[in-house]
Amino acid sequence: MDILSTGLSRRRFLQASGTAGALGAVGLGGGALTTLREAEAQAATTPGETRITKNICHQCPARCGIDVYTTNGRVHAIYGTADHPISNGKLCPKGPLGTYILYDPDRFKGPMKRTNPNKGRNEDPGFVPISWEEALDTVAERLNTLRDQGESHRFALCYGRGWGASCAGLQGTFGSLYGSPNVAIGHSSMCSDGSIISKKALDGVGGYNAYDYANANMLLMFGVGFLEAFRPYNNNMQVWGYIRGVKVPKTRITAVDIHINTTLAGSDRALMIKPGTDGALALAIAHVILTEGLWERSFVGDFTDGVNRFKTGERVSPSLFEEKWVKGLVDWWNTELKDRTPAWAAEITDLYERDILATAREFGTTRPSIALFERGAHAHSNGVLNGMAIHALNALVGSLYAKGGLMSQMGPSYGPMPVDAKDFMDDYALNGPWKTQPRIDLKGHKDGYLLANNMLQELGPNSLAGNPYKLDTVMFYQTNPIWTAPNGQVWEEALKEVFVIDTSPFPGETAMFADLILPDHTYLERLQDAPTYPFQGWPMTQLRVPAIAPLYDTQYFGDTLIEIGKRIKGPMGDYYKALDNTENVIRHLAKGFATDPGDNGVNDFESWKEKGVWYKKPYIYRFVDGEFYTWDGQDYAILMTEEEVKESLFKTDSGKFELRSGWLESNADWIARKTGRDPRTLMFPHWEEPVHPGGGDLYMVTPKVAMHAEGRGANIPIAIATLQPVLGGRKTAYIEINPQTARARGIANGSRVRLSSDLGSIEGYCKYYEGCRPDTIVFPMEHGHWAMGRWAKDRLPGHCGEITVNQSDRITGQCSYYTTKVSIEAV
Template identity: 60%
Template sequence: MKNILESMFTRRRFLQTSGATGAAAFGAAGMAKLTGFSAVGAGGAAPSNAAAASNGSWKDLQMTKNICHQCPARCGINVYTYEDPSTGNRRVTSIYGDPGNPIANGKLCPKGHLGTYFLYDPDRFKQPMRRTNPNKGRDEDPGWEPISWDEAYDEIASRINELRENGEAHKIAHLYGRGWGPSDAGLYGDWGKLVGTPNAAIGHASICAEGSKHAKAAVEGNASYNSYDYKNTNYLLIFGAGFLEAFRPYNYLMQVWGHMRTKSPKTRVTTVDVRMNPTMAASDRYLMTKPGTDGALALAMAHVILTEGLWDREFVGDFDDGENRFSTGSTVDAERFEEVWTRGLVDWWNAELKDRTPEWAAGITGVDADDIRRTAVEFGSTRPAMAIFERGPTAHTNGVYNGMAIHALNALSGSMFAEGGLFYQMGPSYASGPADADDYRDGISRTMEGRYPRIDMAGTERWPFAGTMMQEVAKNHNAGDPYKLKMAMFYTTNPIWTAPDAPEWEKMMSEIFVVDTSPFPGETAKFADIVLPESTYLERLQDSPTYPFEGWPMTALRVPAVEPIYDTTEFGNMMIEIGKRIKGPTSDYYRQVDNVENLLKHLARGFEDDPGDNGVDGWEAWKEQGVWYKKPYHWKQHRGVFYEWDGEGYNIEMTEEEVREKLMPTESGKFEFDSSYLRAEVDYITQHLNVSRDRVGFPQWLDPEYTGGNRDLHFVTPKTPMTAEGRSGNIPQATALMQPSVGGNDRCYVEMHPQTARERGIKDGDRVRITADLGSIEAYVRLMPQNRPDTIILPYEHGHWAQGRWAEAQERATAPGNPNEMTENVSDPISGLAAYYTGRVDVERV
């Protein structure tokens, strides 16, 4: 590790880093000319407006509670504003982490200060707009004309009413990315029900991290992301989660990393990934695997844990005489093993694990067998210990089985619902909304219910396990299977750029009526017929129940720090106002909801009977504090016994039925090494994956199906710490810091091993062409000796052709093309997660 770090930080690298600082300062200075802020003020110190200072406007400094929008973490922020004496309007001068928010704890990550750049982005949409050019394409000018909100709402509602009356409500789709709570994406369920479309809404989880949720559903019944007790764990095994780059909640993870690495005993960290990233560089050990082979490594670790007798007997169980019968290559009599909170361990051993030695895994993963064995012994002999994973291992055709193998390590170590282990997130104590949508359904709504499948075919025989399949929408529309859409509305998602085989979306959007709600220009807006610009997060009112954090319930509130500086509004208000214009009782329902603030006030009534730990007991207190939360987590497993919180302690011992109902809702109520969830669709799995019927339920090794034929280089596009919810490409400050390990001050590099480059006559800094079956893009090379020779890395975020002046300038001059234009639309048959990391490519010097 010393050699790696020294080679990464040469004199040349030092100069590059200095250049990055200069580029960031230059970008901030450029922004200052547009916003009236100095580089320091934009980051969080002081307004540069001399008149403001001389008139004493700092005496009017105010602070507002809000929530950062740079990633899914949902950190609470304190936004400071002052009154501009020249206009009388308030301006944002600085953003800090909220000390009263349990995620932020008064801190922010490097992205946190970027809110001012979002707010004062000169390329923002400034009012609703209608397209006047009927032709759509990358090179077509939409010919925008400004319209009023009433005109925009009336036109959209008129089209919806016409489709409903013609029996075509199912041809209306809503697609969304980051949903925050009941006041925005949470409106979709009732909206789709009342309008009569199964396509409200289609979420982006299938192009994000859906694989981990399905892997967990398969073995312990929870189709959700985990919460983690990082503070108390003594061993952290990270599989492709990007812990110090892009895992959630990012800001908090950097804080807890310091705690884990300085407490006694220090938390030992092993990172498994396909490239040298900041997490791997900061770990005690790294295991660099071939893409898609994480499951093989996890299976070998499970083999060692069992043969060495290191499993947690109080959670898993033991042989009837206490003698360990797990021996490499030998089967075991299942009747001799008495399980406690697991089911099917011996069957799994006999069918899969007995032959999965470290030597076997070394041949698949490229990781040394001794390193696999040492890691397994460390993990199995440390308590508490946990294994975490995310998109890395699951963005392959074998993704769910990879995830099941990794998650099985948590059962073997007894970390499920234990101190220092992992569990699931509780929801906030919200009251009901202003009205019940079921009371306002009309004949069209009831007639359309269940009549048509979703356009993405999620939940049908084609994708029986999948809850959403956004990447299938354009393909299915273009094929007319199961039908063609006529209208689509997009919220916080841009699949024309982010989805695999992105050009399919250009074809679809050129044929239908498109509504985009982004505050900013982008590829979807380029094809839109109407733009309804949402306010930025510093200008809008919005709730945000926490993503999985520490398990106990929590919800934060965005309070506008400034009035919208342009003619924009909250997305939730857009949905409500369109709903008021739908013919029939639907309009009556949305008149009852009225607006976002009214909805949130109703939800906050739940806090009156269940005040938060910080005293939040209603709407006004929620606005003042910015967050409601209630500790502790209600359940705990200790030495194989489950307990429930009684108000003073974990004093209520739970029955097996209670554990099944509240914690592990599998068929058996236990952690299943033989998954009843998968066996329920045995025919589907045997048809779509190379698995025999008798083995369907076991965590097992399946070869990933790589795309690209005989091409020899794996192509991986990870997120980096400066990926700011899809907007980094248009923020020079973020771009300058995008790749801290290789430079990239003014461009994004494809990382390549020196040996791989030499074989192709490529030198550091050369421009190259990356070719897959779907097409080619170009990029510049940076040599990275710490990466695998068979894998090239191109960080996700670049290649925009319609995002704003900085992103487009980079694309024309130095940035690479969009990798998703050459990423094939292939998905894991079980989870439906797009297999982004399974492609193979050729690279040649241009």
């Protein structure tokens, strides 16, 4: 199958679909949606004139503001916006690659339908062009039929990177009005839910943290990849330059990972830990902080007589300790921490006891300090416990909401939607049979993942097995699960029996199984809002403004969803007709700025479009000397009550940071039944050996790299060429292997190898790298595509997902990407 043969020129599309005459009047499918935007985008196309448009980079989740330069209707340069708080006039190496995305010759050129009923890797979809009217009517007919039959729950909408209220934000309302628990299912369980839910168990917030890096004096990073792929990557490099200084570093850095990467190479202390044992290290650090009296008493509390009774191996009476903003410290000590010494952790982690002790003392004395973690720590069967143990360190040193600490992210002052969806709920939406159906991924179900946010990796396998039912129709937005989900082969089988709608602009693996292609714009062609991912806590939201009119007959996903909604029978259709289009939505959101203008003067849609960003400084909450205060316009001077702290900062039952998690304790029976954990200890951060499936003798870790480019890096030649700056590699992504490990197996440097697990095998080329643990295989999660475009296709190594076992943390739902064990041999 030649997937590139499906590309269509705009002229060919218009000829084939017979709609050329209608375009000038109304635009395809969206009424006058594209007419205004195309007119604005083409307004400055006088020969030789250069137009600068505000937009947001799409190469990672950072959401850097960019200035897009367009001359004679062609984008030719992208720079960081000088007055955008994240980019500050700078971009990472991925930033300028937007032109490669826009002018990718392998893009879909318009809506298409499948003509080959057979699906598979070697099956040509036989895509033929259709009009947007036919495409949207086809989707609506299927959805109306399912609703008429009382089977609306068999429609699912899956999404990856959601950007704002005008795209991902529309999906929940669509599900409520239509009547499906599966609209929408996000990819967060295959991203960072392990981080979010681990923290929720202790602080009750359940969101990403924002960090005050610039004022921190120590950072303790567990599997973060701060200088490779941690958001916001561009700003991280900027802040690194500040905190590390020119000659004398301001901030001490200890980085924990399984191989030497850029972050570890630039740190003061690099700890190469055994995969899945980060929690043991964190527990030992907590043990030292308590036994040596290094905890922050203004936040944690103290013994009533001031005498430290935390002694290794000895229990403490809870009545002797007066807690301040934590709950359950002494219980945690008695149950878990009293025996978790550095010597104990050294045996588990393969680290030196002296390094664990030095790290603990430095973290406990270098205020303010932050412990942060990502997938390296929580992508294991014990991930929730690892994450809880690490996050607990922030409480022990008083970093929550402190200067130089971490906090939760505030949202923007958006105005209300044009109409209220509650006014358009019919009886089916309120009381239809879909209300009794579980989600297809069994998220929130007692027989599935009761406490998880999403379980996208389970959708394909569950539908294939008919557990709890089989899906009829699935729509995908910004996600390619055949390639991104572990054991994607199961998804291939599942999608053979489901009607698939893909909205990607590109021919990814999931798109090759699609029955309909409804291609989105690329990000330089969109009008799209995007509130910040956690950055520095204070609220911020950006706006993508089209740099040029759409090159092809594509349509913004948000408008596609609205147009489908207009075609659903009953009040739901009336709601979307009133909503009209995404530009109307965004203009209404911007009305909120009138009463709360941004620091840069943004107070309406036009000024937002001009500046590209709205934000309000400073962060309004601050922990100071044992109390929480809010900003009064001049200083942190308004004392918060305990009830206000509970409402806004620690959203737990106690209103405190719970080292004895009330949330987990309230679900103890279910957790014990599903995980086998002791109901007497499961509510505490504690050590648990991870389960490593796969059947091999080597850990396999597949980290993202700086040039990952939000999944598009594999089809961008310049990204491929610079993918591995240490090991090299242009035609391939090299598999990192320790020379000692390779030689013991007769594997030569640069030779072709086979990686195998219980699921099968893939092949690639290896490179000796002494910076890799001897028990661990490392290679970037980038190549192995059999679709995606001409540069991505058939590039070694094979896709790691094909040998990654689909195992998830039962509490967080986090997909355990880094925990499969494989074997390796020369080919």
